[in-house]
Amino acid sequence: MPSVLPGALVAELFILGLMYGLLYGVLAMGLTIVFGVMKVVNVAHGDFVIIGSYLSYWAFVLAGINPILSLLLTIPFGFLLGALTYLGLIRRVQNSPELMSLFLTFGISTLIGGLLLFFYSPTQRAVPVALGSIEYGSLSIPVNISIAAAYAIAVAIALRFFFYRTYWGKAVRAVIDNRTSAILVGINPDMVSLKSFGIGIAIASSVGSIVMLLQSISPLSGPDFTLISFVIVVLGGLGNPPGALVGGVVLGVVESLSSLYVNAAMTPAIGFIIMVIVLILRPQGIMGSRG
Amino acid sequence: MSVQGIDVYYGETKVLHDLSLKVENAELVALLGSNGAGKTTTLRTLSGLLRPAKGEIKFDSHSISELSANRIAGLGISMVPEGRGLFTTMTVRENLEMGAFAKRARREMKKTLDEVYSLFPILKDRQNQLAGSLSGGEQQMLAIGRALMSKPKLIMLDEPSLGLAPIVISKVFDALKALKENKMTIVLVEQNIDGALRIADRGYLLENGRLALEGNPTEIRNNEMVRQFYLGL
Ligand SMILES: Nc1ncnc2c1ncn2[C@@H]1O[C@H](COP(=O)(O)OP(=O)(O)O)[C@@H](O)[C@H]1O
Ligand SMILES: [Mg+2]
Numbered sequence: 001m002p003s004v005l006p007g008a009l010v011a012e013l014f015i016l017g018l019m020y021g022l023l024y025g026v027l028a029m030g031l032t033i034v035f036g037v038m039k040v041v042n043v044a045h046g047d048f049v050i051i052g053s054y055l056s057y058w059a060f061v062l063a064g065i066n067p068i069l070s071l072l073l074t075i076p077f078g079f080l081l082g083a084l085t086y087l088g089l090i091r092r093v094q095n096s097p098e099l100m101s102l103f104l105t106f107g108i109s110t111l112i113g114g115l116l117l118f119f120y121s122p123t124q125r126a127v128p129v130a131l132g133s134i135e136y137g138s139l140s141i142p143v144n145i146s147i148a149a150a151y152a153i154a155v156a157i158a159l160r161f162f163f164y165r166t167y168w169g170k171a172v173r174a175v176i177d178n179r180t181s182a183i184l185v186g187i188n189p190d191m192v193s194l195k196s197f198g199i200g201i202a203i204a205s206s207v208g209s210i211v212m213l214l215q216s217i218s219p220l221s222g223p224d225f226t227l228i229s230f231v232i233v234v235l236g237g238l239g240n241p242p243g244a245l246v247g248g249v250v251l252g253v254v255e256s257l258s259s260l261y262v263n264a265a266m267t268p269a270i271g272f273i274i275m276v277i278v279l280i281l282r283p284q285g286i287m288g289s290r291g
Numbered sequence: 292m293s294v295q296g297i298d299v300y301y302g303e304t305k306v307l308h309d310l311s312l313k314v315e316n317a318e319l320v321a322l323l324g325s326n327g328a329g330k331t332t333t334l335r336t337l338s339g340l341l342r343p344a345k346g347e348i349k350f351d352s353h354s355i356s357e358l359s360a361n362r363i364a365g366l367g368i369s370m371v372p373e374g375r376g377l378f379t380t381m382t383v384r385e386n387l388e389m390g391a392f393a394k395r396a397r398r399e400m401k402k403t404l405d406e407v408y409s410l411f412p413i414l415k416d417r418q419n420q421l422a423g424s425l426s427g428g429e430q431q432m433l434a435i436g437r438a439l440m441s442k443p444k445l446i447m448l449d450e451p452s453l454g455l456a457p458i459v460i461s462k463v464f465d466a467l468k469a470l471k472e473n474k475m476t477i478v479l480v481e482q483n484i485d486g487a488l489r490i491a492d493r494g495y496l497l498e499n500g501r502l503a504l505e506g507n508p509t510e511i512r513n514n515e516m517v518r519q520f521y522l523g524l
Contacts, residue, residue, distance in 0.1 A: 167388070167397075174378050174389045181376035184338060185441065186364035186393040 017256025025248020030203030036239030046225030052208020082201025116219030126216035237285025297346030324497035369443035379423030390440025428459035
């Protein structure tokens, strides 16, 4: 630990943490929307990220398409894949005890990881695009992370618009708020679940495209993303989308700043430490209102 | 609406026994009984949240016993559930908008909204507040307003007076009376027997999931058992 912290370093770590946090927060929003609507914990959430990453990887390798452009592919593909997964699998367990859906999505996660391993081998894959950094005075912010943050903000704004300005978005909030009352006003909960699962997976796989700008991935990277989303969802309050965004930012900033004090190998533990603290002090999450 | 000999279970426990009742158009029918008699269970069954194991429920001469609750709502049967069931994290106005989810109601949402606001002006003043922040009486008006947004043919209310101050109760009952005068068909569940009988056309009394008595308000009021056990006369 440096004896005097240079202000620029702290500012840089703060901004980087904020940017990563936005991306992880948006990813966790996908998980929490699904949980809020159908009380299903999607253990395969991170594996859908990796599916998006592989799509972007192959789009780059085979057709030279930049991962940013392949968002146009992974967003609709993710929505469709999510809708089909809901129709074929999730729908069958959504009214069963929660353990059933946990087993099912765990199975989906294992299946996705296994299939990717089988077809693409355990090799780490990366897209070699060098984007450089932007310098602001003494701050240096990598362009790829800035793109990640910009995408996250765009998704958050789009979700905000959907949930608060469109009738169907309000119907999704109604189901999250009080499922029985939503049914009693005539909302078809299966229709809302279908759309929500589609949205959740579209978020996951499109984040996968962005991830290809940031790091290398392998078929078994999925659970890392599930875990971090899960921590954030608990931080922000289960089933609370804006809470997930706040939770993501808190986690990103704290993790980033903690690198000043603790060994990088410890960083993943930071998330769990914050989660435990929040669970003790505010079991309903940072933004949760109901006990 | 007609209900013919329904049995309803929670798991293994039979809660409604061979229950039959009838609600004519533009009628206000009171469904009475003490705590645990099966009133809520009856409404939950009529709205499709529970399925009868036996018997049939007909609405507009079609059987609805096999339909899902959201389909039944779409047919024009609207429920104000026990405890109001508001969307507490949504605004007053959003709650009302959601009430008009059924296709035939959504087209006329703006117009119906004005009607509901003129019935309960306080809801207009509070339209941008979260439903969870309203007082008990305002919440009950919102719950009724939301049910009306679906342009229902039949509205069922589960103990709308519960937990409200007497002056607020009489406001709610006045609103129901006004709806009835506008030819709305109403099923009113109440433990407040006296209040309900004042505005009802007919009533049914449930005891332990069985029909104990039916008749017009005078007949029910003058029944020896009702006088003794329910009205304390
Ligand atoms: N979810 C439930 N599971 C099992 N039993 C229930 C449930 N809800 C109500 N009951 C039982 O069913 C009976 C009728 O309850 P209810 O319809 O709520 O009565 P009321 O609305 O007239 O007070 C009661 O004996 C109650 O204990
Ligand atoms: Mg009841």
